[in-house]
Amino acid sequence: MKHIQQLEKQQIPQALDLAWEVFEKYVGIDYTQRGIDEFYQFLHTPSLTKPLVYYGAFDKNQMIGMIAMRNNHIALFFVKDTHQHLGIGKALFTYMLAQIPDHRISVNSSPYATEIYRELGFCATEHMKEENGIRFLPMFYNR
Numbered sequence: 001m002k003h004i005q006q007l008e009k010q011q012i013p014q015a016l017d018l019a020w021e022v023f024e025k026y027v028g029i030d031y032t033q034r035g036i037d038e039f040y041q042f043l044h045t046p047s048l049t050k051p052l053v054y055y056g057a058f059d060k061n062q063m064i065g066m067i068a069m070r071n072n073h074i075a076l077f078f079v080k081d082t083h084q085h086l087g088i089g090k091a092l093f094t095y096m097l098a099q100i101p102d103h104r105i106s107v108n109s110s111p112y113a114t115e116i117y118r119e120l121g122f123c124a125t126e127h128m129k130e131e132n133g134i135r136f137l138p139m140f141y142n143r
Contacts, residue, residue, distance in 0.1 A: 002088070004095040007054035007066070015054050015066040015076075016043050022078040027110045035133025052076070055096050057088050067092045072100065074107040093120050103143050108136035117141075 007015055020043055028036045042048055049068075052075055057065035065079035065088045079088045097103055109117045111128070114137050122139040129136055 002057060002059050002064070002091075004055060004057045004092055006099070007056045011056060011063070012049070012054055014063050015056055015068065016049060018063055018066050018080060019043060019068075019076045019078045022080065025081060027112045030111045030135060032133045035130075035135065038132045038134055055092060055099070057083075057092050059083070064088055065092050067096050069096065069100075069105075072102055072105050074105060077107070077113070089116060090120065097143075103141065105141040107139050107141075108134075109139050111135055111137070114139075 020040070023039055024036075028039070031039070052068040052070050054066060054068045056063045057079070063080075064083040066076065067074060067078075068076040077089070077092070079092070097105075105122075106125075107117060107122060108129075109122070114124075117139050120141065121143060122141045124137050125140050126138045129138065
C-alpha cells in the first residue's frame with residue numbers, strides 16, 4: 001500500500017537522507033567533487049532546508065520518494081532506486097500540484113532528471129548551466 005502526504009517536521013531528516021542516497025548513486029556521478037560537496041552542504045544547512053515544504057511517498061512505513069519546494073520552485077525531488085520507473089515520482093508531483101494554487105513551477109534539473117521532468121510536462125528555459133560544480137538545466141512547468 002502506497003500513500004503520499006505532506007511531511008511532518010520529524011520526517012524531514014529521513015527525506016534528506018533519501019535525497020542524499022539517491023543523489024550519491026545517480027546524480028553525483030555527473031558532478032565534480034565541488035558539486036557533490038555543494039549539494040551535501042545544501043542538505044546539511046538548516047537555514048536552506050527548513051523553509052522547504054516537503055511531501056513524501058510511503059510504501060507501508062518506508063519512505064520511498066520525496067519532493068520539496070519553496071516559492072513554486074522544486075528544490076529536491078528523489079525516488080529510491082528500488083521504486084523508480086513505477087510512477088512514484090509522477091504520483092508525488094501530482095499530489096504536490098494539488099496542494100498549491102499556482103501551477104507555474106520552476107526547477108533546476110540535474111542532467112540525470114531532465115527527461116523525467118520533460119515527461120511531467122516541463123520545458124527547458126535555457127541551456128545547461130553550471131554553478132559551484134552543480135550542473136543543471138533550468139526548466140518550467142505551467143498548466
